[in-house]
Amino acid sequence: MIQLGNSTRGALSRERDVREAYAAHSGELYGFAVRSLGDAGLAEEAVQETFVRAWRAGDRFDPKIGSLRTWLFAILRNVVIDLGRARSVRPRVAEGGVEPSVEPLDEALTAWQVEEAMRRIGEDHRRVIVETYYRGRPYAEVAEELGVPEGTVKSRVYYGLRALRVVLEEMGYED
Amino acid sequence: MKTRNDCREWRELLGAYALGHLQGDERAGLEAHLDGCARCREELAALQPVALLLPHADPARFGPAPQPPPELGQRVAATIAAERERGEKRRRRRLFGGFAVGGATAAAVAAVLLLFVFGGGDGRGGPEQRVRFAGLPEGITIDATLEPHSYGTEIHMYVHGVPSGTLCRVWLRGADGDSYPAGTFRYRWGDDSDAVLSSALDLSRTRAVVVDTGKRTFVAPVDSPVADLNIPNEEEPT
Numbered sequence: 001m002i003q004l005g006n007s008t009r010g011a012l013s014r015e016r017d018v019r020e021a022y023a024a025h026s027g028e029l030y031g032f033a034v035r036s037l038g039d040a041g042l043a044e045e046a047v048q049e050t051f052v053r054a055w056r057a058g059d060r061f062d063p064k065i066g067s068l069r070t071w072l073f074a075i076l077r078n079v080v081i082d083l084g085r086a087r088s089v090r091p092r093v094a095e096g097g098v099e100p101s102v103e104p105l106d107e108a109l110t111a112w113q114v115e116e117a118m119r120r121i122g123e124d125h126r127r128v129i130v131e132t133y134y135r136g137r138p139y140a141e142v143a144e145e146l147g148v149p150e151g152t153v154k155s156r157v158y159y160g161l162r163a164l165r166v167v168l169e170e171m172g173y174e175d
Numbered sequence: 176m177k178t179r180n181d182c183r184e185w186r187e188l189l190g191a192y193a194l195g196h197l198q199g200d201e202r203a204g205l206e207a208h209l210d211g212c213a214r215c216r217e218e219l220a221a222l223q224p225v226a227l228l229l230p231h232a233d234p235a236r237f238g239p240a241p242q243p244p245p246e247l248g249q250r251v252a253a254t255i256a257a258e259r260e261r262g263e264k265r266r267r268r269r270l271f272g273g274f275a276v277g278g279a280t281a282a283a284v285a286a287v288l289l290l291f292v293f294g295g296g297d298g299r300g301g302p303e304q305r306v307r308f309a310g311l312p313e314g315i316t317i318d319a320t321l322e323p324h325s326y327g328t329e330i331h332m333y334v335h336g337v338p339s340g341t342l343c344r345v346w347l348r349g350a351d352g353d354s355y356p357a358g359t360f361r362y363r364w365g366d367d368s369d370a371v372l373s374s375a376l377d378l379s380r381t382r383a384v385v386v387d388t389g390k391r392t393f394v395a396p397v398d399s400p401v402a403d404l405n406i407p408n409e410e411e412p413t
Contacts, residue, residue, distance in 0.1 A: 015255055015256065019252060022248050027240070027243065030243035043243075044243065047243060047247060048250055048251050052255060056258075107231065110228065115236045118232060119238075119240060126237065130234055130237065132191075132194070132196060133196075134229075139191070139196065156190075157190035157191050157194065158187045158189050158222075159190070161225050165221060165225045168228070
């Protein structure tokens with residue numbers, strides 16, 4: 001799990017701590033908010049509300065229970081639910097090219113974590129997993145396209161899955 | 176065909192195997208190797224949960240993640256700073272209120288509402304004025320901050336100690352004796368936030384703040400020496 005090095009109980013009760021937490025986690029929180037809400041403006045609102053709620057409840061944060069990142073995502077999850085309820089009673093605003101997630105929120109969070117992990121692994125590894133798994137192409141065909149032996153494609157799939165596991169663990173994912 | 180001793184080569188097939196992509200001799204050979212290699216079995220066990228997660232992801236979303244706009248961080252910081260300042264103001268007002276409750280016990284007997292003005296200078300038409308209702312029944316605290324605006328007066332009202340759910344109606348009373356509505360709010364137990372109200376009456380022409388809690392009406396004169404008060408004490412059971 002990712003934890004801020006200096007996390008202690010009540011680590012978000014000071015504004016400086018919020019700034020540090022924002023610098024460390026706002027990108028991921030925003031990415032998930034955009035994926036869930038499908039709207040950049042609502043996502044900004046969600047991230048802002050998440051940090052304000054975190055600051056209000058900062059004294060209750062205890063790193064012995066979970067990482068700061070996990071705690072912030074739990075707050076964001078509630079904020080997204082609240083915003084989703086509010087949005088259900090007002091017209092949806094389309095945002096250029098970003099489709100809102102229609103999955104249940106927990107499924108959306110899992111999906112976002114895997115997608116974020118895929119973004120973080122090396123291009124060579126991501127490419128072979130996309131081609132062989134998601135596109136279902138034969139290993140021999142992918143090998144020829146990449147100009148490498150078929151065995152190399154297989155080993156890249158292996159090292160790619162290993163890299164995914166490491167990244168997911170860093171992101172706090174637990175089996 | 177790999178030999179059984181070539182552990183690393185078998186291991187590098189574990190990814191394709193975990194994804195269900197190995198077939199024929201290669202699959203049979205790896206499974207035979209796994210039977211005798213605890214390390215490779217352990218490695219496979221670590222990869223299988225990852226393989227099970229892949230169907231959850233949408234490969235169309237593997238591109239660069241959207242980034243929050245740079246000004247969002249400043250907005251978050253500004254929102255939190257503003258909330259902190261409001262909290263500090265409220266604590267200061269409650270501190271003043273706390274002192275007054277003790278000091279006003281005798282006044283409460285006579286049900287006289289005293290005025291405390293914490294504004295600077297003459298206060299009228301200037302910066303915000305903090306007024307507090309005193310001589311209130313034991314356990315009840317009411318105070319208010321008045322801020323002048325071009326549209327009239329903004330009122331931050333703090334009430335504590337009346338029954339939860341109490342509907343509070345607020346007016347400003349002008350120099351001409353007329354009352355100008357400032358709005359309504361409900362007091363809820365456990366909520367220490369201010370109610371923010373507004374009235375069209377200019378602060379410089381405001382002589383009193385009137386709060387009706389349903390059972391009682393409380394009045395705090397604004398910016399007048401206590402000796403000058405000609406506003407009747409109003410504590411009207413209804």
